[in-house]
Amino acid sequence: MIEAWSVGPLVLERYEFEPGQIVPLPPHAHEAIQVCLNSGSGGQYRYRGGTHSFAPESLTIINSGEAHAPGYKGEFAQPTSFRMLYLPPTQLQTLAHDLMPQPVQEPFFVELIQGLSPAARLLRLAHDSLQFAPSNLSTETYLLLFQAALLYYHVGDRVRPRRWTDDHPALRQVRDFIHDQYHVPITLAELADVACLSPYHFVRLFTRRYGVAPHQYLNQVRIDRAKPLLLAGHRVGDVAKQVGYFDNSHFTRHFHRIVGLSPGQYRR
Missing domain, CATH: 1.10.10.60 (Homeodomain-like)
Structure with a gap:
């Protein structure tokens, strides 16, 4: 089974395989950064001149323009899924400029296999949210926090994001906006515009102030x-x-x- 969604410039795919099923693919490259969260049997990639095995629940990240191919040997021993996200490098670069006190340059990711991290959990939450609505405030929020987690935990020579105070007067204005407009679709961009903040900083400050993320409050x-x-x-x-x-x-x-x-x- 294959499902696919687009959320703004991002493309997400979910592949579900039964035991024993293998889909061979030739070496190929994407313009976008490819992120994959697997569950079930794990797998392999042929990447950067070698074969790399990864365990179930691993997060793998392939940089833009780098050739790769699945390197499976044998069969899937149990039902296996791959939750994919294709992230334009410019999208991550824009967020990095907003969050980091010094520039972050491509290629972003030194290691293919990232293992368990908060980013993996956020990618799973974004995919789960898509099962109920193709694009909504919760999906947008999880995807934004996922990208921030990639920058914080996984980029080479990472640095800590700038510190921001949570005592921001615009947050009450956003809260009032939600109370007035709860009956219509609300996007993350709309709420960030009301607060006059970047989407990431808005989510971070709102969650600190009210104890829940904007979509949970809504x-x-x-x-x-x-x-x-x-x-x-x-x-x-x-x-x-x-x-x-x-x-x-x-x-x-x-x-x-x-x-x-x-x-x-x-x-x-």
Whole structure:
């Protein structure tokens, strides 16, 4: 099974293989930086003149323009998945200029196999978020934090990002914006514009100030607004649309996670 999504300039793919299935590919290169998080059987890459084996749950990163090919031997021993992200180098360079006190130059990544890191978890969260909505505030946030984690943990000669205070007066203005516009789609760029901050700095400061990421705060506001509508007898599907969810399953998932009951159970 293969699924693919585009989120702005980023392309994400998910490959699912049954045991025993192998898909040989010739050496090739991408203009984008290729990031892969695998689970199941692990795998191999032929890269930079050698064959490199990686364990399950490893994060692998191939720089822009560098030839590579899968180097599998034998078969997948168990169901195996590959969560891919293709990241334009200019995208990462722009974020690096925003975060780092000194320039970060290409090639960004010295090592192919990165192992476990916060970046791996964020890539998994971004992929999981895409299963429920092709592009939304949570997906955008996870992808932005993922890119920042790449810079912080994995670039060669990495440096610590600049420190920023979380006492920023624009955050209350953003909070008010969410309370006013919760019923329509809200993007990360919109919220960052309201705060007059870069998207990364906005997410970081907002999370420090309110204890949750912007998309989590938005979901809480939507659920809070949904409760009185449900108690007033409105249909679940109508409530979902009124508070900003595009379908019942999306609404039900968030409602149950926050409240501990389904919307139908809550209204009884």
